[in-house]
Amino acid sequence: MSAQVAGEARPSKYDRLIAAAKAVPTVTTIVVHPCDEASLRGAVDAAEAGIIKPILVGPASKIASVAAKHNINISGYEIVDAEHSEEAAAKGVELIHAAKGEMLMKGSLHTDELMRSVTAKGTGLRTDRRISHVFVMDVPTYTDTVFITDAAINIFPDLDGKRDIIQNAIDLFTQAGFGTLPRVAILSAVETVTSKIPSTIEAAALCKMADRGQITGGLLDGPLAFDNAIDTEAARIKGIRSEVAGRAQILVVPDLESGNMLAKNLAYFAKADGAGVVLGARVPIVLTSRADTPRARMASCAVATLHADGRRRLAVSAAV
Template identity: 55%
Template sequence: MDRDLIRNHASDHGRYEAFIRAASCGPALRTAIVHPCSPEAIRAAVEARDENLLDPLLIGPEAKIRAAADAAHVSLDGIEIETVEHSHAAAARAVELGAARKVAALMKGSLHTDELLAAVVAPNSGLRTERRISHVYAMDVPAYPKPLVVTDAAINIAPTLDQKRDICQNAIDFLRLMGVEDQPRVAVLAAVETVNSKMQSTLDAAALTVMAARGQITGGIVDGPLAFDNAVDPAAAKTKGIVSAVAGQADILLVPDIEAGNMLVKQLMLFAGADGAGLVLGARLPIILTSRADSLRVRLASAALAKLVAERAPHGAAA
C-alpha cells in the first residue's frame, strides 16, 4: 500500500458512524451481559445503553457487579441484574434466556471467551445452528477505501475445509445484512497466489473458490489463494498478472488459521491505525466480544453491529 496514503489517513475514522446511527434508531436490543464483573465490562454495557443500542440485563454475582460499577464510577440505576453464583452459571443462564428469546444478543463480560462459547455450542443449548460459529472483525482501516472484514481471528484455531466454508458463508451473510448491495468479494489468503500441494492453505483456497462457483457458498465472489498484497492492492495484483474479480478489492479476508488472523488484525491496528469491532456469528443470536483495550468507538460499533444483525437476520439465525 502507498505509505503516503497510510500517513495521510492514519487518523481518519468514521466508517462505524453510519452503523451506529442506523442501530441507535428504534428500541434498544435486549442483551444479556454475561458476568460483567470488571469495570471495563460494566462501562461497555452502560455506554451501549446510553447510546440506545442495548437494553442490558446483567447476569452474574450481584456483589461483584456492583463493586465493578463502583470502580468504573457508573450508576446501575434502571439496569436489571439477575444474580447467579459464578461465571459458568452466568453463561448457562444467558444461553437459556437466548434460547427462550428473552434476550436477542449476548455480550461477553469478564469471563473467558471459551467459557461463554462452550455454553452456546453445547448440544442442548438451543442456540446452535447447522453452521460452525465464527468470529468477524469488522475493520475500519484508514488506508483502505472501504470497510474490511477479517475472519476468523478469534475462535477457530485450525479450521478444516468444511469449517472454512461456514466461516466464509457467515462473513458473506454478515456483509449482506450490513447493506452491501453487490456480492461481497472474499479473498482466501495464503502466503502465495498459486496452488502448492505442500501448502494446505492454498489447496483449501482453491477448493473454496470452486465451491463458490458450484453454489456451495452463496451470495459472494470467492477467489484464492491470494497473498495479502494481491488481495488489497490493485497494483500488486496487476504486477503479478492476476486476473480476478476479487484481487485488489477484497471486502473479506479469510485467513488460513487463528494465528495468521490474530497477527494480521493486530498489525493493522498497531501499524495502520485500524479499529476492529468484533462479533460472533453462526448461532441463533449475535454474540458481542469486546476487549479491555477497545476504544469507546469500537465498543459501540460492536454493539451496533449486533443490533443490526439481530434486527435484519432471518428469524432464528444470526447470520
C-alpha cells in the first residue's frame, strides 16, 4: 500500500531494510498466481535483488503470456502449473507442507482466496497462534519504522486474539532485526480507562497480561490516543509518563476498520509507504496490493525474508 508515485525516489527506511534482506541467505518463496504484470514483476525484481528465490504457481500458459507481454524474463524460475487461482492457492500451501518453500507470496488472486487455503482446517498452515497482519510503514515525518496491526485480517478481535496479534508483531520486530523490546502502544480514542469505550478496558487488560508474562518481548502501554502514542509533546501535556508514550514503534488498533483507515491516512496524507506481511501461520506470507509501488513490494519481500531468516536461526539455535 502506497501513495508514492511509481519510480519516485526519496531517502527511505526501506533502503536499509532492503539492504539488510540482501545480506541474508535467499529465501525460497512460493508465489501464488502471479498472473499480472505487478505481481510477476514484483517477484522477479525481488529475485534479481537477491532477496527471494521464487517458485511460480499458477496457469503456466498465462504466466508465460504475461511475462512475454511485459518483457519479464522468467526463464530461470520453476513454474508449478495450476488451472486457476483457487488451485494455485491450494498447491502453494501443499508446497509449504512439502518443505519446498519458507515463504508464501500473494500474486494477482484475491486475498480471500489465498487465505482460505492458508486457514483451511487440516490442510492449511495454521499454528496455535491467531493469524494476523502487520503494515510495516515508512512514514517520512517519523523517526522509527512504524508497525500497524491488525488492519487486514481480524475484523473485531477479542482479548485473546489481540494477545496473539501483539505477540506476532513483537516477534516480527525482534526476529526481523528491527531491534529489541519494541515500544507497543495499544490505541483507543482516549488515554484513560472507561467502561463507555470497551477498547480502553481491553488495552488495560493487555498491559496486565504483559506484566504477567502472557505477552513477552515488548514494552506495552495503553490505552493511548494516537497523538499520545506518537508525539512526545502531546504525551507530556497529558501528563503521561511511560517508555512508550510519544515514541511508539508498534501501534495496535482496536479493530480492522480503524487500523485500515489509519494506515491509509498515513499513506495518502503523510506519503508513507506500507509493506505488508501476514504472521502467525507456519511461514510468513507477503501480502501486497495492486496499488503498491515497486519499492513497497520489494520492502514487503524484504520484511518477510528477514523474518523467515530469523525464524530459521532460532530453529537452529533450539536444535543445538
